[in-house]
Amino acid sequence: MRQLRELIADEVLMALQQIGDVNPESTFSNITTPRHSSQGDLALPCFSLAKTLKKSPQEIASLLVESVSEKLTKLVGVSKVSNEGGFCNFFVDPEWLASQTIKPTLENLESIGHFRPPSSLLIEHTSANPNGPFHVGRSRNAILGDTFVRMHRLAGDDVRAEYYVDDMGKQVGILAWALDNLDEEKVTEILDAAEMNEPSSYPHKEDHRRVRFYQAANLLLNEEGSNVEAGVTELVQASEEADEYTLEKFENAYQPVLDGMLETLRRLGIEFDSFTKESKFIIDGTVDVIMSQLQDSELHGEADNGAHFLELEERGVQGKSTKFYFRRGDGSSLYATRDIAYHQWKWSEANRLLNILGEDHKLQSKQVGIALDELEIKNPEVVFYAFTKMPGGKMSTRRGNVVYMDDLLDEAAERATEVVREIRNDLSDEELTAIGEAVGISAVRFNIIRVSPEKGINFRWEDALSFESDSAPFIMYSHARACSIGRRLEEEGHNLNSLLSKDYNWSELSESAASLVKRIATFSEELDNSIVSQRPNQFCSYLLSLATDYNRFYRDNHVIDGDRVNCRNLALSEAARILISAGCTGLGIIAIDSM
RNA sequence: GGGCGCGUGGCCCAGCUGGAUAAGGCGGCGGCCUCCUAAGCCGCAGAUCGCGGGUUCAAAUCCUGCCGCGUCCGCCA
Structure with missing residues (x-):
């Protein structure tokens, strides 16, 4: 929680220095978010200091609390400092946090998700051979890649989504x-x-x-x-x-x-x-240039029939063959050679490059990377993902062992429509179908990005189409609930903007409201962490938590109480609604307002 | 044979830049709709974190050996 961290940093650093820590910055950098809310909102482990200070971690934590507690708790924003089991525990004041975060969320819609200076990048994904319909095996690349595009855009980056056509x-x-x-x-x-x-x-x-x-x-x-x-x-x-x-x-x-x-x-x-x-780089001659440049590399070698390669054994490539061929005996180029030219060109188009590749491309990518090094061209950032397996083995267009995305989406939309039909009897067929389509597509996307890229996915219809709690529809449902409040207020003749423009009294927040405030406050840093660690599943988890916290808030903090409107709860609900919606956009979930 | 990745309750999955009681979901059991959408909320049961060593005050997390699964080791793309 960056708000609290910024608030306490100076005092804690000073206190650390006082008790004899020679590198307080490094100690402070270990500060973490505790697992349980009873342990505060931030916690500083004191174990690493035990040896140098010749005191027990518990003792150190207690000393720190003693030296810092009075000043910090006087600060608006810190409600409590305590120590337990060798940790120093810091508690944020949810009222202060709410005053810091809710209004800005409601008023600065365009800066939602922004956390750091923006960068400009080119993300290449999908790039599937155009030889047949898009199938589920290929979809992980596209869905993952598009999610990175969306998350970066949400974080304020200038992104170009690129498809390399074979x-x-x-x-x-x-x-x-x-x-x-x-x-x-x-x-x-x-x-x-x-x-x-x-x-x-x-x-x-x-x-x-x-x-x-x-x-x-x-x-x-x-x-x-x-x-x-x-x-x-x-x-x-x-x-x-x-x-x-x-x-x-x-x-x-x-x-x-x-x-x-x-x-x-x-x-x-x-x-x-x-x-x-791909042909662009043959036609414009850059592939030829690259091939002749690579011949100047000290790794360069030539086979009997005139084929050219780089010997990569000394660069850490192991296996049956350590040679990387970039030119055939007949003088023509290979796919990887063109890929080198492609990368050179991409660097002329953007400041950062991100590639989304299946794990089968790991060696290839490493070889291209070394070749780029030889040419003094920067390497791109790469996200690898593991394969999606069918019950019968790997998916293959050639062998027809595939589930086509068109069919999966039809099935998903159909099943979702049936679920809505059972719940809602006030909607027309058209409305039911529209909701079913949004739910089905969102569910399919989410079920792919919710698992960490490096883990394999076994394709099962019931998993791919899951609408259960850990799913896109769950998040969408929270959003729809929030929307229904605004809708009802407007039906009753209220003007939302004027209700929201008031100054709120944040005192005496309920537990569930305070939890929601804390969750809202970490939106941008969670997004950024997910991007930096290249794991969209982290932001998925965050969004699920945000939706869960909203559902708990919704349970015991009403906005509409008879003919009275609780503007403070409305502001909280709207802030959550806005962030859930933004988060959905960032993950490719369609945040519909009714379901 | 070698490289890289993965292995967490019956099932799916988070945590993996070491830290406090391993987080969710499905399935099972039990509660909550005179109250803004119950696709929700609350509770209970269920985990030798693949197996064995090691490093550390502290290991699911780091190192190492083994086992299992995936993937690659084309002058294919």
Whole structure:
């Protein structure tokens, strides 16, 4: 709690110095938030001082309290200082905290979430091969990436969301080949034979339609003695030489697929500011420059057939192969080489770079990082996330072992609509559907970001669609409750702004109201912590706590009491409502006002 | 074989830059709607923090060995 910390810092530092601490700053930096509210709002562990001061931690804590207590408790804002078990415990005065935080929250809507000077950054996420519909396995990247975009924006940063389009190479080549050489009938025949001809719920959406061509071509590719391989290879080679005709053919093949994927993403609330094509760096020649620069590296080596690599063993890369190839024997570049050029270009576009990558890209990312070092180009910040597994194993577009996001969202919206229908009998079908859509989508997003990125997710329908307490609908429900208060006041002819413009008396806050005030006060620092530690799940937890605290407040602090309005409780409720709503925006949850 | 990551109540999951009684949720049991939305609130039961060593005043957290799971080790993307 930064408000309390700032308030007590000077006194505590002085007291630490007095009792003989030679590095009070360092001791003070250990101050933490206690687990239990009975232990105050901040606690300073005194154990590290025991040795140098030759006193027990308990004794030290007690000395500190003695020296600091009188002055601090005279300060407006500190209600109590005590010590227990070697900790020094500081208690904030909730009335003071409320006077510091509630009004600013109500009045400075545009600065909600701001905690530190803003930065400008480019976040690259999703960047999935445009070869088929967006599926659940790919969605963790998109949802996580978009959440970072949103959280940074909430914190005041200038963010550009970027999609790197793989518009060349094998994946798109296979798709282009298939569209050229197969027809619907043939595709159906091939998929039937492999028992992969599953009916699509979106047969006319291009990503769903074309993925069948892609899957069929992959099946042909694996057949003995097929000439498909040769055809695809020819295309791929042409694309890597930036052959205009081929690249256009590729674009015609993938663009409708990409559009379909983006449509799905848009339904999830995910949009991009810019798209950069991989071929750009072949066409503009930077890949060639990079390759020749890398040949000057002391790590550079050349294989028998003329392929070039960096030997990374001395840079900590271990395994069967420690070589990083950046140029094939025929002189052409590889995906990773283009990625280096892409990073060089990205640094010309932003001050900070953040990449969202699956854990399968860890080695690749390390190799690119070392190559960037060799070229004296800064490394980007990277967030890795673990895979989403299906009960049958890894999801794969190629093998058809997938759950498409379009289907998951339909199911989510449908189930949510049924839940609303059971609860609300005063709404039209249209309203029910709208709420169901918002709830379903929010729930799906939340169930992915609520778990720490490095932990694997086992996809289960019932988990992905969970509407239980640890979920987006729970948060949305608190928000809707808060909205209903304002709505009712306005229906009764009140003007909310004039009710809120009064000066409140914050004395004698109930326990639940005080808890809510404290929770509200830590919004920005919780957001910032979550961003800095690259764990959106932390902000998820915070928002769940805020919603829980609001629900408790709601239980025993009424705003409307007969024909009287408690303006102070209204101010608290509105501040909470505003922050829940802002938090939802930051996580991609749709904060509807009725549900 | 090697690298990286993960392993917390029956299930999901937080805590992991060491600190006080390991936080929530689901499921189970029991309470609360003459009162602003009960998708809520309150209580009870349930944890050898994968296993073994070590460092420390203090270990779920750091180190190390083992076991299990994931992922990577392509002149693929």
